[in-house]
Amino acid sequence: MDVQHILVTGGAGFIGANFVRHVLGQTDMLVTVLDKLTYAANPASLTGLPSGRMRLIVGDICDEVLVNELVAEVDAVVHCAAESHNDNSLDNPYDFVRTNVVGTFTLLEAVRRHDRRFHHVSTDEVYGDLALDDPIKFTEYTAYCPSSPYSASKAGSDHLVRAWVRSFGVRATVSNCSNNYGAYQHVEKFIPRQITNLIDGVPPKLYGEGLNVRDWIHAEDHAAAMLRILRNGKIGRTYLIGADGERSNREIIEMILLAFGRDPQNFELVTDRPGHDLRYAVDATPLRQELGWTPQYGDFSEGLAKTVRWYQENEEWWRPVKHATEERYTRQGR
Numbered sequence: 001m002d003v004q005h006i007l008v009t010g011g012a013g014f015i016g017a018n019f020v021r022h023v024l025g026q027t028d029m030l031v032t033v034l035d036k037l038t039y040a041a042n043p044a045s046l047t048g049l050p051s052g053r054m055r056l057i058v059g060d061i062c063d064e065v066l067v068n069e070l071v072a073e074v075d076a077v078v079h080c081a082a083e084s085h086n087d088n089s090l091d092n093p094y095d096f097v098r099t100n101v102v103g104t105f106t107l108l109e110a111v112r113r114h115d116r117r118f119h120h121v122s123t124d125e126v127y128g129d130l131a132l133d134d135p136i137k138f139t140e141y142t143a144y145c146p147s148s149p150y151s152a153s154k155a156g157s158d159h160l161v162r163a164w165v166r167s168f169g170v171r172a173t174v175s176n177c178s179n180n181y182g183a184y185q186h187v188e189k190f191i192p193r194q195i196t197n198l199i200d201g202v203p204p205k206l207y208g209e210g211l212n213v214r215d216w217i218h219a220e221d222h223a224a225a226m227l228r229i230l231r232n233g234k235i236g237r238t239y240l241i242g243a244d245g246e247r248s249n250r251e252i253i254e255m256i257l258l259a260f261g262r263d264p265q266n267f268e269l270v271t272d273r274p275g276h277d278l279r280y281a282v283d284a285t286p287l288r289q290e291l292g293w294t295p296q297y298g299d300f301s302e303g304l305a306k307t308v309r310w311y312q313e314n315e316e317w318w319r320p321v322k323h324a325t326e327e328r329y330t331r332q333g334r
């Protein structure tokens, strides 16, 4: 479909900022960002972009009046705003239910009212976890089985989107992506936490025994897949996004330590996350075959090395929030 102006919710967060950058670089579209600027946002992630084609509105996706006004002005909505961190959802689930469920509901009502295209950005965590030796990967037919307040709230929002498609004819798609890494990711998340710890001379922290497996994809590859789905995806469809990047947490920590020229065993084992999902793995065959998407970051170690350099070269971006993040982890015993 022909999309000229999009509303990107959560555009000052990690996935949103990478998506906005991709869209402004690859298309002529205008972008309005709606972001509440929570602790997770960094408006600096949107600097250096063409101001004539992008504007940032600071506001809440649960604000019905504001959302209604902004949705009326655009052709499509790409919904990235969320409370996104599992550890925080264990401490304060309310914010997750409010933003992820009520916020998505508020957006759906607005796109229904104005008949706008909607793309909902979600996670593979809605499917729960897999055994380490399970040959099966998640597909769009896997049953939902979320484990944490975060993934349960995302699962709830996915169900709302599907119901609004079926009951009200809303023109929506859903994507469920695996773990992202890359520039502009908050230092609370696994990879940037370890990189910035090492910059500070602090050993990386591994939950439990570090055997948990995540399926890593570069955020720029995720952004390219989102744009492809927005333009060419089939209404009502769910697309899984992943780049066959399964690695254990321990392997990743060893790679990061090696990138810093340190002993790969020089990490600290810390208290495990309660309910910690063991393994995620995504089968993205339909996205590749039907929409012709392929990841550009074929080699994870290259993408990781680039990410390490980005945090080394952009300390002013993450330094202001590092101390408070580690204080929060100390309180959580992790």
Ligand code: NAD
Pocket: 009, 010, 011, 012, 013, 014, 015, 016, 034, 035, 036, 037, 038, 039, 040, 041, 042, 059, 060, 061, 062, 079, 080, 081, 082, 083, 084, 085, 099, 103, 121, 122, 123, 124, 154, 176, 177, 178, 179, 180, 181, 186
């Ligand atoms: P993030 O925490 O980095 O960013 C979230 C953004 O949403 C922030 O800018 C924040 O200010 C904004 N926000 C939060 N509550 C809001 C509200 N009520 N109103 C308006 N803005 C609000 O998260 P992220 O990693 O960029 O994740 C974005 C989306 O991508 C989420 O839906 C997440 O489920 C999904 N996703 C993320 C990953 C990943 O690895 N990061 C993987 C798969 C899917």
Ligand code: TDX
Pocket: 084, 085, 086, 087, 122, 123, 124, 125, 178, 179, 180, 188, 189, 190, 191, 193, 205, 206, 207, 210, 212, 213, 214, 249, 273
């Ligand atoms: O210090 C750490 N040590 C550690 O071992 C941290 C912060 C994490 N971990 C482990 C927990 C996970 O097994 O690393 C893995 C990745 O942790 P997170 O970065 O917190 O990601 P995860 O919980 O897997 O969820 C992420 O991917 C899916 C995003 O935060 C979600 O928003 C997305 O939906």
